[in-house]
Amino acid sequence: MSTFLGMPAGRVPGPAADTAVGQLTGNRSFPAAARDALGDTRLRRNLAHATATIRAKRASVVGEVPDWEALRDAGSAIKADTMARLPELLEELERNVTARGGTVHWARDAAEANGIVLDLVRATGADEVVKVKSMATQEIGLNEALEEAGITAHETDLAELIVQLGHDKPSHILVPAIHRGRAEIREIFAREMPDVDLATLTDEPSVLAAAARTHLRELFLRARVAVSGANFGIAETGTLTVVESEGNGRMCLTLPETLITVMGIEKVVPAWRDLEVFLQLLPRSSTGERMNPYTSMWTGVTPGDGPQDFHLVLLDNGRTRALADDLGRTALHCIRCSACLNVCPVYERTGGHAYGSVYPGPIGAVLTPFLTGVTGGHDPNDSLPYASSLCGACYDVCPVKINIPDLLVQLRAEHTEAHAAAHRLPSAEAAAMAAAAWVMSDPARFARAGRAAGTARHGIRRGRPLLPLPPPLNGWTASRDAPSPPAETFRDWWARTRGGRS
Amino acid sequence: MSARDEVLARIRGALGDNPADAPPVVRAYREAGEHPPGSAAVVDQLVERLEDYRATVVRTRGADESVGIAIAAALDAVGATSSIAAPGVPDGWTSATPVCIRDVGTITPRELDRVDAVVTGSVVAISETGTIALDGSPRCGRRMITLVPDVHLCVVSVADVVQSVPEGLARLDPTAPLTFVSGPSATSDIELSRVEGVHGPRHLVVVIAG
Numbered sequence: 001m002s003t004f005l006g007m008p009a010g011r012v013p014g015p016a017a018d019t020a021v022g023q024l025t026g027n028r029s030f031p032a033a034a035r036d037a038l039g040d041t042r043l044r045r046n047l048a049h050a051t052a053t054i055r056a057k058r059a060s061v062v063g064e065v066p067d068w069e070a071l072r073d074a075g076s077a078i079k080a081d082t083m084a085r086l087p088e089l090l091e092e093l094e095r096n097v098t099a100r101g102g103t104v105h106w107a108r109d110a111a112e113a114n115g116i117v118l119d120l121v122r123a124t125g126a127d128e129v130v131k132v133k134s135m136a137t138q139e140i141g142l143n144e145a146l147e148e149a150g151i152t153a154h155e156t157d158l159a160e161l162i163v164q165l166g167h168d169k170p171s172h173i174l175v176p177a178i179h180r181g182r183a184e185i186r187e188i189f190a191r192e193m194p195d196v197d198l199a200t201l202t203d204e205p206s207v208l209a210a211a212a213r214t215h216l217r218e219l220f221l222r223a224r225v226a227v228s229g230a231n232f233g234i235a236e237t238g239t240l241t242v243v244e245s246e247g248n249g250r251m252c253l254t255l256p257e258t259l260i261t262v263m264g265i266e267k268v269v270p271a272w273r274d275l276e277v278f279l280q281l282l283p284r285s286s287t288g289e290r291m292n293p294y295t296s297m298w299t300g301v302t303p304g305d306g307p308q309d310f311h312l313v314l315l316d317n318g319r320t321r322a323l324a325d326d327l328g329r330t331a332l333h334c335i336r337c338s339a340c341l342n343v344c345p346v347y348e349r350t351g352g353h354a355y356g357s358v359y360p361g362p363i364g365a366v367l368t369p370f371l372t373g374v375t376g377g378h379d380p381n382d383s384l385p386y387a388s389s390l391c392g393a394c395y396d397v398c399p400v401k402i403n404i405p406d407l408l409v410q411l412r413a414e415h416t417e418a419h420a421a422a423h424r425l426p427s428a429e430a431a432a433m434a435a436a437a438w439v440m441s442d443p444a445r446f447a448r449a450g451r452a453a454g455t456a457r458h459g460i461r462r463g464r465p466l467l468p469l470p471p472p473l474n475g476w477t478a479s480r481d482a483p484s485p486p487a488e489t490f491r492d493w494w495a496r497t498r499g500g501r502s
Numbered sequence: 503m504s505a506r507d508e509v510l511a512r513i514r515g516a517l518g519d520n521p522a523d524a525p526p527v528v529r530a531y532r533e534a535g536e537h538p539p540g541s542a543a544v545v546d547q548l549v550e551r552l553e554d555y556r557a558t559v560v561r562t563r564g565a566d567e568s569v570g571i572a573i574a575a576a577l578d579a580v581g582a583t584s585s586i587a588a589p590g591v592p593d594g595w596t597s598a599t600p601v602c603i604r605d606v607g608t609i610t611p612r613e614l615d616r617v618d619a620v621v622t623g624s625v626v627a628i629s630e631t632g633t634i635a636l637d638g639s640p641r642c643g644r645r646m647i648t649l650v651p652d653v654h655l656c657v658v659s660v661a662d663v664v665q666s667v668p669e670g671l672a673r674l675d676p677t678a679p680l681t682f683v684s685g686p687s688a689t690s691d692i693e694l695s696r697v698e699g700v701h702g703p704r705h706l707v708v709v710i711a712g
């Protein structure tokens with residue numbers, strides 16, 4: 001059993017997600033994968049362009065909301081309240097979905113969730129499903145599990161389609177094909193869409209979108225089973241919500257006879273009223289629109305309208321592990337808007353693939369290790385909390401105010417502890433962390449240490465680190481200079497000048 | 503132990519004996535806009551926001567015959583030659599449109615795919631976000647009919663236009679099958695530039711009546 005630095009006594013974390021099933025971990029550490037990404041100039045150009053565009057759009061639509069901060073506070077508080085009452089809320093959700101003709105299933109982990117969905121699809125006799133973009137089903141590797149059982153899963157979101165046809169992996173929560181430029185997308189469509197008219201297929205986004213429409217229309221009309229995720233599940237009413245843009249979501253949620261929705265247990269919200277907060281926060285933060293083109297909400301089964309067979313699969317897969325920790329719990333507040341990715345200087349340069357997990361960027365760097373655990377060994381996810389410069393931009397944009405920098409720092413500390421435990425002897429960084437904690441816990445000691453570093457400065461050649469930093473910190477100093485300590489500490493400067501006023 | 507009991511037990515274990523008391527949820531945000539529902543200010547804002555998202559907006563007087571004339575002209579303008587109407591729309595809305603069938607709940611998706619346009623009403627519209635809500639009632643129609651045809655002609659009555667999202671949600675029954683529409687189908691998946699028209703109706707025509 002694992003423990004956390006931030007875990008009060010009396011709490012028992014659930015088991016970690018099994019990284020062998022689904023897509024929560026890559027096969028390389030972040031620094032190794034990032035190095036390759038940094039060498040790919042086309043990728044960097046695509047990412048820089050896309051993230052700059054979305055940042056500007058977000059800033060402009062957030063700027064026009066006078067009560068934005070009040071909405072963020074409410075969003076954060078609703079999520080905190082949800083986590084504190086999670087068992088009751090999930091039971092309430094289950095009761096209401098069941099009362100309206102739906103069936104609720106529970107899955108301890110990825111393998112169990114995949115098994116449930118597979119059995120449900122098999123029971124319909126269908127050999128294909130249409131899918132709405134969903135992080136939860138990517139996390140559990142559902143497409144691969146269905147494929148293995150001879151069932152074809154068709155992704156219907158345009159970006160997911162680009163990823164699927166390109167035999168590629170998603171690299172962004174909202175825009176999974178953000179790493180692809182229009183010319184590459186045209187190449188993929190020309191190669192993979194059997195019925196596409198090559199003479200008229202240009203790399204104009206509107207032409208590419210029209211090609212996707214034609215390609216998928218037949219699938220929507222014949223599909224008998226759809227699989228979706230959910231943005232919100234309302235306990236009070238049993239209502240599920242999917243927020244989208246293209247209408248592929250509406251197609252999947254409306255036309256087939258059977259609908260299977262896979263939802264992480266943290267996506268429940270207490271009341272209908274809470275949507276008035278999240279439906280303002282989410283679209284502006286994610287696509288930078290006042291409202292996304294389509295939002296669908298359904299409660300169980302409506303006779304004569306939409307799927308007549310509805311199943312909701314509630315997924316744990318490491319979430320109860322994160323829940324036991326005060327900070328890990330706040331990582332579960334995430335509404336997957338992806339604003340933190342778009343403002344992150346590290347994400348902008350490396351792209352999403354370097355993170356290995358389906359959850360990339362700042363939130364991925366904290367959520368993934370909380371779900372899978374840090375081992376202190378050679379697990380690629382151990383390196384994720386270091387995939388940040390702690391600049392704090394992610395916290396500023398997060399619509400539910402998740403303090404990602406704080407979570408990163410705690411996970412780094414946990415990693416050093418786990419690393420030390422795994423290697424029995426105290427490692428250099430564990431010793432350094434322990435020393436830092438000892439120094440920082442006492443103001444006088446801290447002041448003396450600052451001055452000592454300043455004195456030591458004279459003996460340090462500029463641009464060389466104080467110590468040869470142990471891994472993974474040497475990944476940082478390998479590619480850049482560590483600053484040498486200042487001649488005078490801030491505290492001394494303040495004491496001498498009173499902030500420059502003397 | 504069943505998966506259900508085990509997941510619930512894990513959650514209770516993770517929360518500990520005394521789940522951290524979450525502070526009460528403070529709702530200091532605006533619950534209502536500064537303009538009353540149906541006022542000229544909210545209607546103007548709705549028009550501006552809908553047009554910003556490339557919807558076509560037509561304004562007409564409230565009488566069913568006026569709405570019917572506006573609908574016929576709008577369908578003609580987009581070149582729609584066949585249409586289907588939600589079962590509960592007033593007869594006057596479709597009397598000026600020659601080929602308009604009523605949905606009686608039997609049309610299949612494939613048949614619907616050969617229909618050019620759909621005519622429906624709506625329950626509420628939110629001006630700040632340019633959003634129109636449909637609730638599956640006879641006036642709004644089943645979800646399928648507003649999705650498959652390429653043109654959605656939606657009538658919004660002035661009295662149903664509110665300014666803010668909270669005001670809009672308060673008017674809805676959450677257990678109805680709800681669809682919020684804000685402009686035509688769109689994607690930002692290619693280099694994050696917005697393109698109107700993917701799988702849902704590529705043309706959204708809004709007739710504002712009253």
Ligand code: SF4
Binds near residue numbers: 334336394397398
């Ligand atoms: S952590 Fe916050 S900003 Fe990042 S995706 Fe989640 S909700 Fe959005």
